[in-house]
Amino acid sequence: MTQGTSMLRHTLSRVLGLLPTLLMLITVAFFMIRMAPGGPFDSEKYIPAEIEANLSAKYNLDDSLPRQYLRYMGQIVLLDFGPSFQYKDWTVNELIGQAYPVSLTIGALAMLLAFVLGTLLGITAALRQNTGVDYGLMGIAMLGISVPNFVIAPVLILVVAVYAGWLPAGGWDWSVASMVLPVITLALPVTAYIARMTRGSMIEVLHSNFIRCARAKGLPESVVIRRHALKPALLPVISFMGPATAGLISGSVVIERIFSIPGLGSYFVQGALNRDYTLVMGVVIFYGVLIILLNFAVDLIYAWLNPKIRYDEKH
Amino acid sequence: MTKSTDTPVFDPFEEALGVRDVKGRSPWEDAWYRLRKNRAAVYSTFVMGFMILLVLFGPLVISWESDFTDWDFTSSPPGFASGHWFGTDAVGRDILVRTLEGGRISLLVGLVATLVSLIIGVSYGAIAGYFGGTVDRVMMRVVDIIYALPFLFFVILMMMVFGRHILLIFVAIGAVNWLDMARIVRGQTLSIKNMEFIEAARACGVTPWNIIRRHVIPNLLGVVIVYVTLTIPQVILVESFLSFLGLGVQEPMSSWGALVSDGAQDMESAPWTLIVPAVFLTVTLYCFNYIGDGLRDALDPKDRP
Numbered sequence: 001m002t003q004g005t006s007m008l009r010h011t012l013s014r015v016l017g018l019l020p021t022l023l024m025l026i027t028v029a030f031f032m033i034r035m036a037p038g039g040p041f042d043s044e045k046y047i048p049a050e051i052e053a054n055l056s057a058k059y060n061l062d063d064s065l066p067r068q069y070l071r072y073m074g075q076i077v078l079l080d081f082g083p084s085f086q087y088k089d090w091t092v093n094e095l096i097g098q099a100y101p102v103s104l105t106i107g108a109l110a111m112l113l114a115f116v117l118g119t120l121l122g123i124t125a126a127l128r129q130n131t132g133v134d135y136g137l138m139g140i141a142m143l144g145i146s147v148p149n150f151v152i153a154p155v156l157i158l159v160v161a162v163y164a165g166w167l168p169a170g171g172w173d174w175s176v177a178s179m180v181l182p183v184i185t186l187a188l189p190v191t192a193y194i195a196r197m198t199r200g201s202m203i204e205v206l207h208s209n210f211i212r213c214a215r216a217k218g219l220p221e222s223v224v225i226r227r228h229a230l231k232p233a234l235l236p237v238i239s240f241m242g243p244a245t246a247g248l249i250s251g252s253v254v255i256e257r258i259f260s261i262p263g264l265g266s267y268f269v270q271g272a273l274n275r276d277y278t279l280v281m282g283v284v285i286f287y288g289v290l291i292i293l294l295n296f297a298v299d300l301i302y303a304w305l306n307p308k309i310r311y312d313e314k315h
Numbered sequence: 316m317t318k319s320t321d322t323p324v325f326d327p328f329e330e331a332l333g334v335r336d337v338k339g340r341s342p343w344e345d346a347w348y349r350l351r352k353n354r355a356a357v358y359s360t361f362v363m364g365f366m367i368l369l370v371l372f373g374p375l376v377i378s379w380e381s382d383f384t385d386w387d388f389t390s391s392p393p394g395f396a397s398g399h400w401f402g403t404d405a406v407g408r409d410i411l412v413r414t415l416e417g418g419r420i421s422l423l424v425g426l427v428a429t430l431v432s433l434i435i436g437v438s439y440g441a442i443a444g445y446f447g448g449t450v451d452r453v454m455m456r457v458v459d460i461i462y463a464l465p466f467l468f469f470v471i472l473m474m475m476v477f478g479r480h481i482l483l484i485f486v487a488i489g490a491v492n493w494l495d496m497a498r499i500v501r502g503q504t505l506s507i508k509n510m511e512f513i514e515a516a517r518a519c520g521v522t523p524w525n526i527i528r529r530h531v532i533p534n535l536l537g538v539v540i541v542y543v544t545l546t547i548p549q550v551i552l553v554e555s556f557l558s559f560l561g562l563g564v565q566e567p568m569s570s571w572g573a574l575v576s577d578g579a580q581d582m583e584s585a586p587w588t589l590i591v592p593a594v595f596l597t598v599t600l601y602c603f604n605y606i607g608d609g610l611r612d613a614l615d616p617k618d619r620p
Contacts, residue, residue, distance in 0.1 A: 250467035
C-alpha cells in the first residue's frame with residue numbers, strides 16, 4: 001500500500017473515531033450537571049409551586065431524565081442549544097456567539113505567543129547547554145510553571161495598571177491595550193512548558209547520528225540547526241498543542257474572571273453556579289468540539305511532519 | 316528492584332590492576348548519588364522540609380489564633396510594632412497564621428489527592444499494560460478521550476454535583492489527575508511483562524492479579540515516585556484554582572488559593588494580603604517541581620549516561 005492511501009485511510013478512521021468521543025463528552029456532562037443538587041430557578045425570590053411547575057413544563061424539565069436527554073440530543077444535532085435559564089430572552093446560541101470571538105482571540109494570541117517565544121527560548125537554552133544562559137532561562141521557565149496564573153495576574157495588574165497606569169486593569173473593548181495583560185498571563189505557563197520541552201528534545205536531537213553526519217560533512221552550525229535539527233526537535237511540541245489548548249482553556253476561566261472579560265469561561269463558571277443547564281452544556285460542547293478538532297489537526301500535522309510514522313494496517 | 320541487577324559491573328581496568336570483588340552499586344544507590352549531585356533538588360528538599368515544619372508547628376508557636384479579629388490593627392502593614400509580623404487582613408486576622416493554616420489544607424490536598432490519583436493511575440495502567448490487546452486498546456482510548464477534555468470543567472462540574480466538602484475536593488481532583496500516571500505505568504508495564512521473571516511467575520501458576528501486585532508494581536516504583544512528586548504541585552495548583560474561583564474549601568477553613576483570592580480583592584490597599592500567601596504557594600510549587608525534576612533525572616533509566 002502506498003503512503004498516500006494509508007494516510008487517507010488513517011484520516012478517515014480518525015474522523016469516525018471523533019464521534020464517540022463527542023458523544024461521551026456530551027452524555028457525561030449532561031448527566032453530571034443534572035445530578036447536581038439545586039435547580040435553575042432556586043435563585044428567584046419566591047415562586048409558588050404552580051408557577052414553578054409551569055416554568056419546569058415550559059423548559060421541559062418535568063420530563064423523565066432519559067427523555068430530556070434524547071430531546072436535548074435531538075436539538076444539538078440541529079445545532080440548537082436551547083434558551084438560557086439565567087439570561088432571560090437570550091438563547092445559548094446567542095450568548096456563545098457573542099462570547100466566543102473574545103475567548104478565541106485571547107486564546108489564539110496566547111497560543112501564538114507561547115509557541116514562538118517558547119520554542120525560541122528552548123532552542124537558545126539547548127544551544128548553550130549547561131551555561132549560565134541555560135540555567136537562567138530554565139530557572140525562569142520553572143518559575144513560569146510554578147507561579148499560578150491567578151497569582152501573576154493580580155501582581156501584574158497591581159504593578160502595570162494600578163501603580164504605573166500604563167494599561168487598563170481589566171475590561172474588554174477590542175483595543176490592543178486591553179488585550180496585552182490577559183494574553184501575557186494566559187501564555188506564560190504554556191510558554192514555560194514549551195521552552196522546557198523544546199530544550200529537552202533539541203538536546204536529544206543534537207546528540208543523534210544524523211546531526212553528527214551533517215556536521216561532519218562541514219555544514220555551518222546555523223544550517224545544521226535550521227535545516228536538520230529544528231523539525232525533529234519541534235515534533236514533541238506539536239503533539240503538546242492538544243493538551244496545551246486544554247490548559248489554555250482552563251486558564252482562561254480564571255483570566256477572564258480576573259480581568260472581567262466577557263468570554264466563555266466566565267459564562268461557564270456563572271452558569272455552573274446558577275445551574276444554568278443549557279448554558280453550561282453549550283460551553284462544554286463548544287470547547288469539546290474545539291479541542292477534538294484541534295487534536296485531530298495536530299495529529300495530521302504530526303504525521304505530515306514526521307516521516308517515521310507510517311499508518312499501516314496495524315493502526 | 317530485583318536482586319539480579321546487583322551483579323558487579325565488569326571493569327577491565329580493575330581486572331588489570333588485580334582488584335577483585337568490587338562491591339556493586341544497586342540502581343537505587345546510583346540514583347541516590349545522582350540526586351545528591353543535583354543541587355537544585357537538594358536545596359529544594361531542605362526548603363520543603365522547612366516549609367512542612369513551619370506549616371505544622373508554626374500555628375502552635377504563634378500566639379494569634381487564625382480566626383481572632385484584632386480590631387485595633389485592621390489592614391495593618393507587616394511590622395513588629397503591632398505584633399503581626401506579616402500584617403493583618405481587612406478584619407484584623409493575622410496573615411501569617413492564616414497562611415500557615417491554609418498551607419496545612421493545601422499540602423493535605425496535595426498529598427491525599429495525589430494518593431487517589433496514584434491508586435487509580437497505577438492500577439489502571441498496570442492492568443491495561445499487563446493484559447494488553449483489546450483491553451489495553453479500549454482502556455487507553457478512554458484515557459485519550461478524557462485527556463482531550465478541559466479537565467478543570469469537569470472538576471467544576473464534580474464540585475457542583477457533590478458539594479464543596481473537603482473530602483470530595485480530594486477525590487474530585489485525584490479522579491481527574493491520574494491520566495499521566497496511567498499512561499506512564501502502562502508503558503513501563505508493557506516493557507516489563509515480557510521479561511523472564513514474569514514468565515517464570517506465570518509458569519509457576521501465579522494468578523495475573525498476583526503477578527501484577529507482587530511482580531509488576533514493585534518494579535514500577537522508580538517512575539511512580541517521580542510522577543508522584545510531579546503530581547503533588549499540580550494537585551495543589553488545581554485546588555488553589557478552585558478556591559480562587561470560590562469553588563474550593565469554605566470559610567472558616569482556608570487554603571493558599573483562597574487566601575490569594577482574598578488578597579487579590581484588597582491588593583490596592585493592602586498588597587501584603589496577596590503577597591504573603593502567594594509567596595508561600597509559589598515557593599512550595601517551585602520546590603516540588605525541582606525535586607520532581609531531580610528525581611526524574613536520577614531515576615529515569617532513559618536518561619542514564
